[in-house]
Amino acid sequence: MSEKFYITTPIYYVNDKPHIGHAYTTIAADVLARFHRSKHHDVLFLTGTDEHGDKVAESAKKQGMKIDEFVDKYAGEFENTFKNLNIQHDIFMRTTMPEHDASVQIFMQKLKDADALYEGEYRGLYCRGCEDFYMEKDLVDGKCPVHNVAPEIVKEKNWFFKLESYLPQVKKLIEEGKIIIEPASRKNEVLGLFKQGLKDFSVTRERVKWGLNFPGSDQKIYVWVEALQNYISAIGYGRDDMKFKKWWPADVHLMAKDIIKFHAVYWPAMLIAAGEEPPKKIFAHGFFSLDGKKMSKSLGNVIDPNELVKKFGADATRYLLLSQFPFGQDGDIKESKFVEQYNADLANGLGNLVSRTANLIEKNNLEMRIEQSGDGHHELVEQTISEMRFDDALKLIRQKISDANKYLDERHPWKMTDATAISEVMTLLVRDILSIARALKPFMPGTSERIVTQFTAAKILKGTPLFPRIVEQAGKSARP
Numbered sequence: 058m059s060e061k062f063y064i065t066t067p068i069y070y071v072n073d074k075p076h077i078g079h080a081y082t083t084i085a086a087d088v089l090a091r092f093h094r095s096k097h098h099d100v101l102f103l104t105g106t107d108e109h110g111d112k113v114a115e116s117a118k119k120q121g122m123k124i125d126e127f128v129d130k131y132a133g134e135f136e137n138t139f140k141n142l143n144i145q146h147d148i149f150m151r152t153t154m155p156e157h158d159a160s161v162q163i164f165m166q167k168l169k170d171a172d173a174l175y176e177g178e179y180r181g182l183y184c185r186g187c188e189d190f191y192m193e194k195d196l197v198d199g200k201c202p203v204h205n206v207a208p209e210i211v212k213e214k215n216w217f218f219k220l221e222s223y224l225p226q227v228k229k230l231i232e233e234g235k236i237i238i239e240p241a242s243r244k245n246e247v248l249g250l251f252k253q254g255l256k257d258f259s260v261t262r263e264r265v266k267w268g269l270n271f272p273g274s275d276q277k278i279y280v281w282v283e284a285l286q287n288y289i290s291a292i293g294y295g296r297d298d299m300k301f302k303k304w305w306p307a308d309v310h311l312m313a314k315d316i317i318k319f320h321a322v323y324w325p326a327m328l329i330a331a332g333e334e335p336p337k338k339i340f341a342h343g344f345f346s347l348d349g350k351k352m353s354k355s356l357g358n359v360i361d362p363n364e365l366v367k368k369f370g371a372d373a374t375r376y377l378l379l380s381q382f383p384f385g386q387d388g389d390i391k392e393s394k395f396v397e398q399y400n401a402d403l404a405n406g407l408g409n410l411v412s413r414t415a416n417l418i419e420k421n422n423l424e425m426r427i428e429q430s431g432d433g434h435h436e437l438v439e440q441t442i443s444e445m446r447f448d449d450a451l452k453l454i455r456q457k458i459s460d461a462n463k464y465l466d467e468r469h470p471w472k473m474t475d476a477t478a479i480s481e482v483m484t485l486l487v488r489d490i491l492s493i494a495r496a497l498k499p500f501m502p503g504t505s506e507r508i509v510t511q512f513t514a515a516k517i518l519k520g521t522p523l524f525p526r527i528v529e530q531a532g533k534s535a536r537p
């Protein structure tokens with residue numbers, strides 16, 4: 058049996074349209090999933106949408122829509138965007154699906170039966186925007202640091218999860234690397250949370266209306282607690298034991314760093330309490346700013362990934378986003394440089410290499426029979442992808458493209474007259490191009506396929522350019 062690889066993105070909140078932050082996480086997960094498929098691993102790639110909570114209900118009301126129509130619309134926007142980005146997920150899980158509810162009921166009951174839950178009174182400072190409670194010390198001038206709004210004082214009788222009882226076990230698993238947290242800086246951050254002290258937390262809400270019922274009560278399950286369970290409901294927890302045993306534990310939970318506490322502390326503790334294994338790895342990537350500014354609606358600099366796809370195509374969008382800065386760190390994305398980079402790396406770099414080589418083969422009427430094969434360069438690229446160093450992998454590929462272009466310039470086969478010599482040069486170039494296409498496959502699947510088809514055909518023809526140059530004119534850009 059081949060090795061299994063189960064990778065997840067967070068499920069995305071459906072109170073707005075997807076932005077490039079969602080695209081960034083999902084493209085990275087897709088690259089990893091495609092990479093593991095290319096290694097003939099048995100891959101399951103899960104993504105989806107988080108559709109409960111008051112914020113969703115309020116957004117629906119604001120837009121004058123029924124909640125179920127509203128969540129359908131926005132879940133559809135996410136699915137469409139992922140399709141446009143050529144994301145090949147296996148499951149798109151929505152928390153409004155009855156299967157999700159069924160698994161959640163079983164899991165919550167399990168926690169109850171394991172005596173991991175108790176009833177208590179909750180008094181807290183609640184920010185509706187965050188759907189989270191705040192400690193006095195975390196407020197800024199008495200206001201939520203994210204929303205700049207004073208939180209409400211809320212008193213409820215809730216069910217609580219005995220987090221404190223499971224903390225030593227979770228901490229030990231993280232320290233021993235049985236739950237891997239990457240990058241290393243994030244691991245330290247999480248271990249720091251244990252030092253600061255973590256408290257039992259309430260897993261139900263009295264005032265929330267749009268959510269899943271807590272077993273044997275008229276309260277709703279806290280949206281975070283329920284959302285995390287999509288990782289197991291998607292693979293049939295409590296409903297399909299064979300399927301669940303095959304895929305769990307997840308090999309990687311991928312996310313942005315702001316939600317690491319839920320994934321690295323709360324989630325493993327809940328799983329342990331329910332008698333399940335924790336996830337093997339949690340990888341939290343960094344935040345990015347856009348042209349030096351924080352991305353926000355009020356600044357009007359939110360980028361719609363669909364607009365990028367319209368302008369550059371799916372493959373180039375994937376390339377541009379992942380090549381900006383090291384995955385895992387914070388960084389800045391300069392949209393203003395996207396056209397320049399597209400023209401330099403893709404139109405001139407890869408595009409020119411491919412068209413010049415194919416052109417020379419066609420002109421000289423050469424017969425080429427070259428198959429894709431592995432080489433040292435490819436092994437290096439694979440190593441970097443498996444370590445989620447996507448920008449390094451793309452750097453290695455860029456270097457190979459530039460070396461091949463240089464080789465072509467130096468040997469200038471267009472000046473050669475000896476057919477054998479020309480053929481030798483072109484054979485090396487086609488080998489390089491096929492190797493580049495193979496390395497690019499997880500990142501730019503469509504481009505990779507086009508190149509392989511072109512250079513393994515019985516007759517290699519010049520064809521149309523892979524990446525037509527984009528010319529910027531007076532504020533707008535157009536493909537010629």
Ligand SMILES: [Zn+2]
Nearest residue numbers: 184187201204
């Ligand atoms: Zn808030």
